[in-house]
Amino acid sequence: xxxxxxxxxxxxxxxxxxxxxxxxxxxxxxxxxxxxxxxxxxxxxxxxxxxxxxxxxxxxxxxxxxxxxxxxxxxxxxxxxxxxxxxxxxxxxxxxxxxxxxxxxxxxxxxxxxxxxxxxxxxxxxxxxxxxxxxxxxxxxxxxxxxxxxxxxxxxxxxxxxxxxxxxxxxxxxxxxxxxxxxxxxxxxxxxxxxxxxxxxxxxxxxxxxxxxxxxxxxxxxxxxxxxxxxxxxxxxxxxxxxxxxxxxxxxxxxxxxxxxxxxxxxxxxxxxxxxxxxxxxxxxxxxxxxxxxxxxxxxxxxxxxxxxxxxxxxxxxxxxxxxxxxxxxxxxxxxxxxxxxxxxxxxxxxxxxxxxxxxxxxxxxxxxxxx
Amino acid sequence: xxxxxxxxxxxxxxxxxxxxxxxxxxxxxxxxxxxxxxxxxxxxxxxxxxxxxxxxxxxxxxxxxxxxxxxxxxxxxxxxxxxxxxxxxxxxxxxxxxxxxxxxxxxxxxxxxxxxxxxxxxxxxxxxxxxxxxxxxxxxxxxxxxxxxxxxxxxxxxxxxxxxxxxxxxxxxxxxxxxxxxxxxxxxxxxxxxxxxxxxxxxxxxxxxxxxxxxxxxxxxxxxxxxxxxxxxxxxxxxxxxxxxxxxxxxxxxxxxxxxxxxxxxxxxxxxxxxxxxxxxxxxxxxxxxxxxxxxxxxxx
Numbered sequence: 001x002x003x004x005x006x007x008x009x010x011x012x013x014x015x016x017x018x019x020x021x022x023x024x025x026x027x028x029x030x031x032x033x034x035x036x037x038x039x040x041x042x043x044x045x046x047x048x049x050x051x052x053x054x055x056x057x058x059x060x061x062x063x064x065x066x067x068x069x070x071x072x073x074x075x076x077x078x079x080x081x082x083x084x085x086x087x088x089x090x091x092x093x094x095x096x097x098x099x100x101x102x103x104x105x106x107x108x109x110x111x112x113x114x115x116x117x118x119x120x121x122x123x124x125x126x127x128x129x130x131x132x133x134x135x136x137x138x139x140x141x142x143x144x145x146x147x148x149x150x151x152x153x154x155x156x157x158x159x160x161x162x163x164x165x166x167x168x169x170x171x172x173x174x175x176x177x178x179x180x181x182x183x184x185x186x187x188x189x190x191x192x193x194x195x196x197x198x199x200x201x202x203x204x205x206x207x208x209x210x211x212x213x214x215x216x217x218x219x220x221x222x223x224x225x226x227x228x229x230x231x232x233x234x235x236x237x238x239x240x241x242x243x244x245x246x247x248x249x250x251x252x253x254x255x256x257x258x259x260x261x262x263x264x265x266x267x268x269x270x271x272x273x274x275x276x277x278x279x280x281x282x283x284x285x286x287x288x289x290x291x292x293x294x295x296x297x298x299x300x301x302x303x304x305x306x307x308x309x310x311x312x313x314x315x316x317x318x319x320x321x322x323x324x325x326x327x328x329x330x331x332x333x334x335x336x337x338x339x340x341x342x343x344x345x346x347x348x349x350x351x352x353x354x355x356x357x358x359x360x361x362x363x364x365x366x367x368x369x370x371x372x
Numbered sequence: 373x374x375x376x377x378x379x380x381x382x383x384x385x386x387x388x389x390x391x392x393x394x395x396x397x398x399x400x401x402x403x404x405x406x407x408x409x410x411x412x413x414x415x416x417x418x419x420x421x422x423x424x425x426x427x428x429x430x431x432x433x434x435x436x437x438x439x440x441x442x443x444x445x446x447x448x449x450x451x452x453x454x455x456x457x458x459x460x461x462x463x464x465x466x467x468x469x470x471x472x473x474x475x476x477x478x479x480x481x482x483x484x485x486x487x488x489x490x491x492x493x494x495x496x497x498x499x500x501x502x503x504x505x506x507x508x509x510x511x512x513x514x515x516x517x518x519x520x521x522x523x524x525x526x527x528x529x530x531x532x533x534x535x536x537x538x539x540x541x542x543x544x545x546x547x548x549x550x551x552x553x554x555x556x557x558x559x560x561x562x563x564x565x566x567x568x569x570x571x572x573x574x575x576x577x578x579x580x581x582x583x584x585x586x587x588x589x590x591x592x593x594x595x596x597x598x599x600x601x602x603x604x605x606x607x608x609x610x611x612x613x614x615x616x617x618x619x620x621x622x623x624x625x626x627x628x629x630x631x632x633x634x635x636x637x638x639x640x641x642x643x644x645x646x647x648x649x650x651x652x653x654x655x656x657x658x659x660x661x662x663x664x665x666x667x668x669x670x671x672x673x
Contacts, residue, residue, distance in 0.1 A: 037476075041483045095463055151667065152659035153611065155410070155463075159604045163652040171645035293471050300464050333482040338475025345468040346450075349460035 023301050023312070026347035031055070033343040034336060041332060049330045058337075061325025062318030068325075070205035074277060076317035078103070078286075080214040081269030082295025083302075083309040084221050089140075089262035091225075091304050093238035094255060098143055098158025099266040100292035101165035106136035106267025107274045108169045111281040112177060114192040114274070121195030128196070129271045136267020137260040139165070144259035148252055166287045173283050188282040198276035208276035215310075217265060222306040234258050266292070290338070294320070297345045316341055379515035381632055386516070386524060387590055389628025391416065391599075393527045394582030395606030396624050397534055398575030400615040404538065405571045406551040410466025411451045413603025414473035415576050419444040419583030421477040424491060424594040425484060433499045436588055437523075441580035447473060448576025452569035470603070478596050492593040499523070499589045521589045523581055528621065530578065535617040547571060579603070601652065608655045612662050623658075630654035 035051045042048060063069050082099050089096035110132035117124050143161055147154040173179075174187040182188075198209040224231040236244040237254050245251055269291065274281055286292075294316050301316075302308030323337030395412045402409035423440030427433065451469055454460040481487055501519035508514040538544040549557045550564045558564045582602070587594050605627050612626075613619025634650035 037479070041479075044483045046486065047483060097463075097467065146656070146660055150660045150663040152656070152663045153608070156604055156608045156611075156659060157656055159601065160608075160652040160655045163601050164649050164656075167645050167649045167652075171643055174645055175643065290471070293467065296467060297471070300468075333479045333488075335475040335479035335482075338471060339479060342468045342472035342475060345464065346454065346460075346472070349464040349468065350454060350458040 019308075022303075022348055023308075023344075026301070026344045029347045030340045030344035034340040037336060037339055038332070047330075047332060049332060054326060054330065054332060054336075057326050057329055058319070058322035060322070061329075062322035067205060068321065070202060070207040072318040072321040073211055073314065074206040074208065075321050076314040077208070077210045077214050077276070078269040078273045078289075078291045079295045079298060079313040079317050080310055081217060081265055081272065082292045083298040083313050084217050084295075084306065085262045085264075085266035085269065086292075086296045086299040087304040087306070087309060088221065088265060089258055090299065091238050092234035092254065092258045093241065094144070094259055094262070095155050096140060096143070096158050096259060096262050097155060097296065098140065098161045099262070099269075099295065100287060101158070101162035102136040102140050102263040102266035103270035103273075103292055104162075104165040104169050104286050105139045105270070106132035107270030107281055107286060108132075108165075108172060109135040109267075110271035111189050111192070111274050112172075114196045115177070115190045115280075117196075121193075121197075124193075124196040125198065125275060129268065129275065132267045132271035133264045134267075136270065137264035140259045140263025140266070141256060144255055148255060162287070162292075166284065169281065170283050173281055177281075179280070186283050189280045192275065192279045196275070197279060198272065206277060208272075210272035210276035213268070213272060217268070218306050218310045225306065230254070230257065269295075294341065297341060300345055301348050375512055376515060379512050381636060382516045383518050383520075384632040384635060385625065385629045386520065387628075388631040389624050390524045390527050390585045390589070391582035391602055392606050392609055392627045393531065393621060393624035394523075394578045394585070395603055396609035396613065396620040397527075397531055397617060398578035398582075399607045399610035400613065400617060400620050401534060401538075401571050401578075402575045403610065403615045404551050405547050405568050406554060407452070407455055407568055407572055408462040408466075409448075409451065409455075409572060409575055410462055410607070411447070411469035411603075412575070412579050412606055413599050413601070414466075414470040415444045415448050415451075415579035416583035416586065416603055417470075417477055417597065417599045418447050418473045419580035420587035420598055421480070421583075421594055423584040424496065424587050425480075427496050427588055427592075428485075428491075428493060431495070431497050433497055433588060437499075437581070437584050440584040440587075441577055444580030444583060445573050445576040448573050448579070449569070451576075452572030456565050456568045456572065474597050477594075481594065481596070488596075490593060490595045496588070496592045498592040499585075521585070523585050523589055526581070530581075531617040531621050538617070579606075582606075605651065605655050608659055612658060626658060627651060627655065 038051050062072050085099045110128040113128035143158045146152050173189045177189045179188050179190045201207045233249045233254050298309050298312040302312040319337045323334035326332050327334040419440035422443040423436040426439035427436040454465045499521045550567050554564045609623035612623035630651040634647040637647040
């Protein structure tokens, strides 16, 4: 009996380890790359930092105290949305790398409505978020339509639309909806009135209601993936389009709905960031924050698993938050976080290697066995 | 609109075309051997950066070109090994490498120069611009070829050389056959993976030249993420040009014109935020129009 129990325990541990082995090893290797970069940075006479010191500060700035944890969760909020938006499309085989553009469109529309619409706060919030969602969804739908009807590459079109959205938003906040009351170098919109903002969750911290929405979206995606016919159909289209069509899946319908939802979730990232944290649209704020790309990497590192993506997003947000603290304290640029994050993604990308090495070994063993 | 003005626009088009043409050729050779390379953007950006670094410390444009191209080749070697040898997904490697080079260049910009954003130093020496003898005396044509750099011409020479290599030599045929059926060529004893990785590194060489033109040919400075989507435009150009070197020239000229046109619009008083959108919108429109044409061709057959 006793032995059996431990067996179960060991097996359970093994299953968990198999699931997270790849990201954990990749993270370790990513930190080694980061260490090498830090060593290289030390060549500069102005920079004199130890690797352990840097990583300790990085951790402190990310999760070192309640305040920092809250700050990391605040930063994670848009990243979680972006990860979910990416996963939504990618698991169905639609390579949407335009989440950034969809996010910007969502943020811009939400800002316009929240600033200029009269009415009770709660109504303004709902209308502006919903309008943002619809706008972002339609923006993604346009890319899907161009791809399906004309066969133009979805990858290139969605990427180009990022730049279009960013420059258009830049135009909007530089002229039509510019805040002329302040003089600054960076153009920005008017501030959203106090009653049309999402509430903060903890006083004295930046974490806001958007984080709850991010959890809800994660659960929503989990539900769609596991429990709905649409989730199944969209996954089948991703795994094998021909089989899916043969099985009666209407490709156009699935693609449009998938891309619309992906864009909608991406747009929510933008709307929530404006209504919950920034309270206005500042030129280039979403593109320069790299939220969408970090979300995309979180999705890839977690292999498109909703729960995995949720925690990976928080981890990556912490890495960036810690990087910002690092820049303030030891004068090491915060891009060290981007370098580590991308290295992790690259190491995760070679996951097939392990299986490949295994296969080769097996083939070799079989061949040798045959010779004998 | 005077002829001189039109000639000046063509001149500007030629300048804008060069980086895209180099990268488009890089994209084309990769797709010809069956590798989908999305890291062109990163390969260009790192070259732009290291060209400026080498330029700052040596003052020699030639060494800058070598340094920029070498850095791009190192990055592309990583791309090649990951995608070809380790079968890593192209989208994952591409997006990660693009973001990685963005982070690395910004990081090093601060570490080396203590600067965030833009490095614009009087110490930097631009690439030499020259006028062709005799031709610069002809009124219209002279303006078209006014003060171009060596690399502006070299891009077209490179396209022709790649054309000859791919379609007129045995080695080129072998490379193409890898793209058509890797297993079959391997069974004939061709080292397919080596050819593929080699070609990805060659794309790094080309993108490197493109990146160098950006930072010390067109202007003499480095700005964070200064490639701003040109790698992806080059992918569009390569696909419009059917991954054919000469097709790439035509498509790249179109994108070069789109950028020059955006600049022209700006002088007419249209807000810069809107004129900056022109090349990106043009890319989308070009892809759609081209795809429609392809469809009609298929229907006609």
